Amino acid sequence: MSRIPRIVILGAGYGGIVTAIRLQKHLNYNEADVTLVNKHDYHYITTHLHMPAAGTDNPENSRVNISRLIDEFKVDFVKSTVMQIKPIEKKIILEDSTLSYDYLVVGLGGEPETFGIPGLQEHAMNIRSINSVRLIREHIEYQFAKYKGEPDRLDYLTFIVGGAGFTGIEFVGELADRIPNLCKKYDVDQKLVKIFSIEAAPNAMPGFDPELVEYATNVLTNKGVVFKLGTAIKECTAAGVELATGEFVKTTTVIWTGGIRGNHMLDQAGFATMRGRVKVDSFLRTTEYENVYVVGDCSIVMNPEGKPYPPSGQIATQQGETCAYNLIAAIRNTPPKEFKYINKGTVASLGKREAVGMVGTRKVKGNKAALLKKLVDMRYLYIIGGIPLVIRKGRF
Amino acid sequence: MSRIPRIVILGAGYGGIVTAIRLQKHLNYNEADVTLVNKHDYHYITTHLHMPAAGTDNPENSRVNISRLIDEFKVDFVKSTVMQIKPIEKKIILEDSTLSYDYLVVGLGGEPETFGIPGLQEHAMNIRSINSVRLIREHIEYQFAKYKGEPDRLDYLTFIVGGAGFTGIEFVGELADRIPNLCKKYDVDQKLVKIFSIEAAPNAMPGFDPELVEYATNVLTNKGVVFKLGTAIKECTAAGVELATGEFVKTTTVIWTGGIRGNHMLDQAGFATMRGRVKVDSFLRTTEYENVYVVGDCSIVMNPEGKPYPPSGQIATQQGETCAYNLIAAIRNTPPKEFKYINKGTVASLGKREAVGMVGTRKVKGNKAALLKKLVDMRYLYIIGGIPLVIRKGRF
Incomplete structure (x- = not known):
């Protein structure tokens, strides 16, 4: 490649947005063209969505404009819907145009899995x-x-x-x-x-x-x-x-809320999938194309016992960090790093001032767990948008 | 009648609630039993309803609990739905009980008139x-x-x-x-x-x-x-x-919003009606039964040219005042007074800070008319609930 490589990121969910943010931070000037494609001009915080769904919080608190997260001098943002992935031609068909890539990151998120239940x-x-x-x-x-x-x-x-x-x-x-x-x-x-x-x-x-x-x-x-x-x-x-x-x-x-499967476009593009999810290698690449990375709900990562980790915002965020690292390594021809999921704790809220969680082997419940949930939320806001975003969107 | 007369008021709209409030103010102790029947435990201000319907105001601002308007020592309030009026037996069939009356005030309000338009x-x-x-x-x-x-x-x-x-x-x-x-x-x-x-x-x-x-x-x-x-x-x-x-x-x-007719129960009870509305005499009584009064959208009052006044909150309020006067007159065997509608002005709001109105022969429009509309609203709140209600519900 004599021209600078083109990286296309599909989807601005946890995995895609973190990949984009890390790339814009660590890539040098003119090292790569990065394009982020997303259906909406905002990123949303999926793990908050149960609140606006029930009406206990404003949907605005669960989304952030992409323009606030992305430096437009470093990353091109294209608001469009992905129609088709063509990995052989290294092309993406959008609803209104076509993009070529050298490296692709698929972070298109999940779709509801209905297990064939009629209706x-x-x-x-x-x-x-x-x-x-x-x-x-x-x-x-x-x-x-x-x-x-x-x-x-x-x-x-x-x-x-x-x-x-x-x-x-x-x-x-x-x-x-x-x-x-x-x-x-x-x-x-x-x-x-x-x-x-x-x-x-x-x-x-x-x-x-x-x-x-x-x-x-x-x-x-x-x-x-x-x-x-x-x-x-x-x-x-x-x-x-x-x-x-x-x-x-x-x-x-x-x-x-019974299940999540990967995006249907991965099947259509010819990737081997399990319920629409692609089993990636230890560097988060597909086995078919080493220039195609998959992060988030579209990917499967195995735990040390050989079972897939359940999809979560936490794993997608960590994948985005590793994915950005490995893209830069590929461009610079330096060694990539293996993805290792580190479970920093799991908390489920149960409405106001109630939650349950596990941090390592420690069990937390009640108000303490609810506070922990807030901290987890804020940590994510900090990862993607720093202190200003924590202040704007963090619900204290 | 040796026992004290029973007055039953059906409906707590403009006409009914003003009748009840005037009766509780002017009747002496043990002069009459007054019962007010209404489907809900609140009175609502129909002329405000276009705002909560569009979502520009909270529905709470368009209603007042009847318990705040009625003195329970003077007026019995029954929350129930009227099923049938039986003027010969002087009985009212409610969904769960029956009431007898000596004097009846029908203020059941209007129903949409669809003029037979299918669907x-x-x-x-x-x-x-x-x-x-x-x-x-x-x-x-x-x-x-x-x-x-x-x-x-x-x-x-x-x-x-x-x-x-x-x-x-x-x-x-x-x-x-x-x-x-x-x-x-x-x-x-x-x-x-x-x-x-x-x-x-x-x-x-x-x-x-x-x-x-x-x-x-x-x-x-x-x-x-x-x-x-x-x-x-x-x-x-x-x-x-x-x-x-x-x-x-x-x-x-x-x-x-194309039309209003009277309540269907008036036809069923055998009163002569025009689109469900009863043409009352100059004392607001039905021509069939002089112990039955009709106020508000269920009644028709003719203007000096012999045409019916269009139904409005203003006319219903004034009817309530006259109706209460005439009920007391009937009980005390003193002369009743004729109902004379005094148009104190008509204002239509056109959204925020815009309205059109007529006060006498004077035309008002724009912001001035919008202020006038607010004054008209407040005057009504004052009539039914005095200064405290104006302060609580008046939108300044």
Whole structure:
């Protein structure tokens, strides 16, 4: 290559934005052309989205304009939607143009995994973007407004959350906090409102510490959440949800948090995938093309026992750092570094002033865990935007 | 009558609540039993409702708890829904009990008059209660949230207001003010939003001063409202509105403000009605039963030229005052007084800081008229709740 290499980053989620920010910090002048492509002109903080979805926080607190994070002299930002990845031609087809690359970073994020359950695609909403959580928030409030004109429609006041993983649990915690306010606002008897957390696995938060899971389900049960564990959803219709037990729960609101798969464009581009996710090598590259890196929910990284780490903002952030390092190494022809995930702790919020978490082998719960959650959030804001962003978006 | 007479007031709208308040003020101890029946435990200020409907004001500012207006030692308040009026038996059937009366005041308010236009009943919303305006507000915001997930659905961003009378005009003024905020909140290009004011009559605000009507339509046109005057709605469907011109406007939001009729229970009770409204005598009594009074939108009062006054909060308030006087006169066997409507001025708001009004023969417009509108609102608050209510609910 005699001209300077072109790096294209697809997606400004955790993995993509951190890659871009690290590249703009560490690349020298004229060492590479970096282009960041994203559907929106903002980055959003996916691990906050359960709050604006429930309406307990403003969606504005969960997003940051990309122009505030990116130095336009160093990184070109293209607001567009990716239509196709062509790794052989080293080209990206956008909805309105085409980009060529020498190095590609795919950070397109996940898509809801519905496991083929009929009707979920059509009738359930997902917590996965600013647009999707604004829809959920407005949908929920609209049900209260509609109920007042049709008081026999108790299905308007029944809320089903499919999946009791971290997102599902955090969302029901917020929703349970929101309900009393909505009841007051719309003169609705709180006893009529039902929140169901439905999970196919025998326990909530599968894989998490059992003692903390028990604490979490107790906190949420006391807030009025009804758990249906070990209960698969068989079908979702416009009228409600049929459970594997045969029970039919009438509802106009289903939020599906039961699973994440990788972006469908990776399959289409010919990469070997598992549920749309690409198993990357230890340098975060695809096995097919060593100039293509995958970060975040589209990638799979194995833990030392050979099992995939669950996708998370934390792992994506760390991948972005390693990915930027390895891109610079490739350009400079220096040795890349292996990706090693360091779990700095995992905290799930359970609504206001309640959370559960693990830091190393230490269990944290209650108000202390809720504070820890805030610290984790702020650390991420600091990583991407420094102190000014912590001050602007951190919720103290 | 040896026992003390029983007065039952149906409805706590303008007419009913003012009757009740005047009775509690002027009746002596043990002179009568007064019972006020209302569906909700609050009175609402119908002439404010265009604001919470558009979302430019909180619905709480348009209602007052009845317990704050009524002295429970003097007036019994029954929260219930009236099912049937039986004037021969002097009985009222409520959803859960029965009341007997010696004197009855019917102030049940109006119902939307759809003039038989197909689909309006099923697909249009109405500005007529706290519940209905909360529905409109949430419905509108929900359309913006839905649009972001289905960007080809421009019908989500098209708002049709049927009827350009006072309510329709005041509502489009508020809605036009709200749109820029909603566009900002949902990242929607404002150019995509359309507000149509559709009126079958050749002019907006039929019967109002032509110069002020022209001023009003200009103000609203500049705010982005598109008027289709002299254009009847032929049919309303779930997909939109078909106009008499043959044009079909796709929309998911139709607000019908085109007409008001009296409550259907008056027909059912055997009173002679015109569009559900009862032509009362000069003492506000029905011609069939001199112990039955009708006030507000359920009544018709003729002007000196023999034409009915259009229903308004102002006329209902004045009727309430006369009605209470005449009830006391009937009990005390003193002469009743004839109802004389005194038009103290009419003002229509056109959104923020804009209005048009007539006070006597004087025309007022712009900011001055908007201030006048506030004064009119406050005077009403003063009539029903005195200075404390003006301070609590008056929007300065």
